[in-house]
Structure formats: C-alpha cells, structure tokens
Amino acid sequence: xxxxxxxxxxxxxxxxxxxxxxxxxxxxxxxxxxxxxxxxxxxxxxxxxxxxxxxxxxxxxxxxxxxxxxxxxxxxxxxxxxxxxxxxxxxxxxxxxxxxxxxxxxxxxxxxxxxxxxxxxxxxxxxxxxxxxxxxxxxxxxxxxxxxxxxxxxxxxxxxxxxxxxxxxxxxxxxxxxxxxxxxxxxxxxxxxxxxxxxxxxxxxxxxxxxxxxxxxxxxxxxxxxxxxxxxxxxxxxxxxxxxxxxxxxxxxxxx
Numbered sequence: 194x195x196x197x198x199x200x201x202x203x204x205x206x207x208x209x210x211x212x213x214x215x216x217x218x219x220x221x222x223x224x225x226x227x228x229x230x231x232x233x234x235x236x237x238x239x240x241x242x243x244x245x246x247x248x249x250x251x252x253x254x255x256x257x258x259x260x261x262x263x264x265x266x267x268x269x270x271x272x273x274x275x276x277x278x279x280x281x282x283x284x285x286x287x288x289x290x291x292x293x294x295x296x297x298x299x300x301x302x303x304x305x306x307x308x309x310x311x312x313x314x315x316x317x318x319x320x321x322x323x324x325x326x327x328x329x330x331x332x333x334x335x336x337x338x339x340x341x342x343x344x345x346x347x348x349x350x351x352x353x354x355x356x357x358x359x360x361x362x363x364x365x366x367x368x369x370x371x372x373x374x375x376x377x378x379x380x381x382x383x384x385x386x387x388x389x390x391x392x393x394x395x396x397x398x399x400x401x402x403x404x405x406x407x408x409x410x411x412x413x414x415x416x417x418x419x420x421x422x423x424x425x426x427x428x429x430x431x432x433x434x435x436x437x438x439x440x441x442x443x444x445x446x447x448x449x
Contacts, residue, residue, distance in 0.1 A: 194339060194448065196398075197226035198348065198379040198414050199440035203235040203287070204246055207406065207437050212241045214249055220433035221253040224440050228337065229254060229292045230348035230379035233436075236261055236286040238268060247290040258297035264288035264331040264350070275329040278302060289380070291333045291348045298343065303332035303368050305361040308354065327352060332365055336373060341448045345372045349380040358383050359392050366393045375420035375448065381438065382415050389415050396421075399428040399443045406432070406439050414441045422447040 204217040221229070231250060235241040247261040263286030267273030276286060308327040332349040347369055351358040362382065369376055382389050390397050395417035402409035409430060426446045430439040 194228070194341065195226045195442065195444050196228050196377065196379065196416055197224045197440050197442040198230040198232075198381070198416055199224065200232040200350065200381040200414060200436060200438040201246065202233050202436040202438070203238065203241050204435055205241075206435050213435075214242060214244055216434040217246065217249055218253040220435050220440070221250045223431055223433050224254075224442055226254060226442065227294045227339075228346055229256070230346070231290045231292070232348070232350035232381045234261060234288055234290045236263065237283055238285050238287065247292065250290075251292050254292060254294065256292040256294055258295065258335065258337070259290060259292040260297070260300050260333055260335065261286070261290040262288050262302050262331045262333040264329045269328070275307075276331070288331050289333050289348050289350055291335050291346065293335065293337050293346075295337045295339045298336040298338055301334040301372075303334065303347075303365065305330040305332065305349070305351070305364055307352065307361075308357060327354060327357070330361060332368075334369070334372065343373060344448070345369070345374065345376045347376070347378050347380075349378075349382075351380070351382045351384070353383045359388070362389070362392045366395070375418065375423065378415070378417045380415065381413055383413055384415075386412050386415065389417065393417060395419050398423065398425045398445065399441055401428055401430045401441060403430055403439045403441050404437065406437050409439055412441075414438060416441060416443050420448060
C-alpha cells in the first residue's frame, strides 16, 4: 500500500507562478498513491482556475473516495472567515483533502484551536516582524476499507507558529485516539521529525527532507502510525512540477 502526503501550494509552480491543472495531474500520477493527503488545497478560487483541485487529483489517481474540508471560506491573503462546513455550494474554500483508491466507511472533520487575535511574529520571507492573523486549521479523517483491513487515516496542516502547532497536535492526538485503530496521521505539521513523534507518541514511517522543493533540507511533512507492525518498504520524495514542498511517499508493509 502506498501512502503519500503533499502540500500542493494550491497547484502553483514556484518557478513561473502559474497554476496549471495538467501539471497537478502529472504530479499526482507520478506519486501514484493509494491514499493521498493534500494540504493548501483550493476549491472555487480564481487563482486556480475556479477548479476543485481535490476532484482534479482524484480523477488523476483513480480515487474511489475523496473529501475536501475547507479550513477557511474566502480567499487566503484577502477576505476570509473560518469555515464551518455549512457554507453554500460554490463558496470559495481553502483547506485539506484526503483521497483514496479504497472505499471510505465514514468521514469525520475536526477543527483545531487557533490563536484568536492578531499577533507579531518574525517572518523569514520579508525578514521582519509583522502582525499576522493565524489561519484556522482543520483535519479530515477517513476510516478506509483496505485489502489489509480497516485503517483510520487523518490529514491536517498545522500552524506555523512555534508552540501553537504543538497545542494543535496534542488536541488532534487526543481526538484521534478515540477512533478505531490502526491509525495513520499524515500532513504538513510544520514540525521536525523528533518533535512530531514526541508530541504524538506515534512512530514515523519516513525520514526525508521535503522543503524547500528545489533543494530540500527540512522535513515538515510527515506520515506517522500507532501500529507497531507497520514498516516502510521504501520512501521517496519525488521532484514534481508543482509546489514549494516535495511529496513524501511511503510504501508500507506489515499491516493487517
């Protein structure tokens, strides 16, 4: 079974700033995952051709089950509010999605705590302190019927604020523990591998740098499990034509 997590940067190619849906399709086909977790996913956004990027990726990989969960409604960097899941069809959204070649027995959505006020933070891009507004964070969870048996998979994109992402991770781990095992957590956790494992009590299935895509030196993207039988037969971070992250791809064995 192949698992992958990929922060897709709303399908944008860093080199030219273009969102090309064919490039996204090519990336998803290159990954060739049975279960794919995506972050920074657009739905009905002008910058990504008003496309449902989850549906685009689902068609490319042959997914039979997929679900997009908006963390915010509106446009990132412009006007937005925290999504509730009760938005009208056609409302622009931005969040996370989970896609599977195996049927989903059920789906759940978790909403993680966020800093409710604007706060000052040093940003490495502009290299100065700026007052920022933390985006809401969501989790999409599926219980999948795989050839090896039922599997609970969660996907999220945690805060970039040091310390706060740990608060979110502890909340997520607590909620996930109430769901049937075995469990897998995937996503852009904005944490180093030792920290992610320590704060979840889960075991990492892959250690490989994923960011920045052109010359990876940090691992922000993770695949973790609570199943002691599960091991990685192989791990890869292919160079694909979209995003500032590389996908983290793991072939697992020993499950079921």
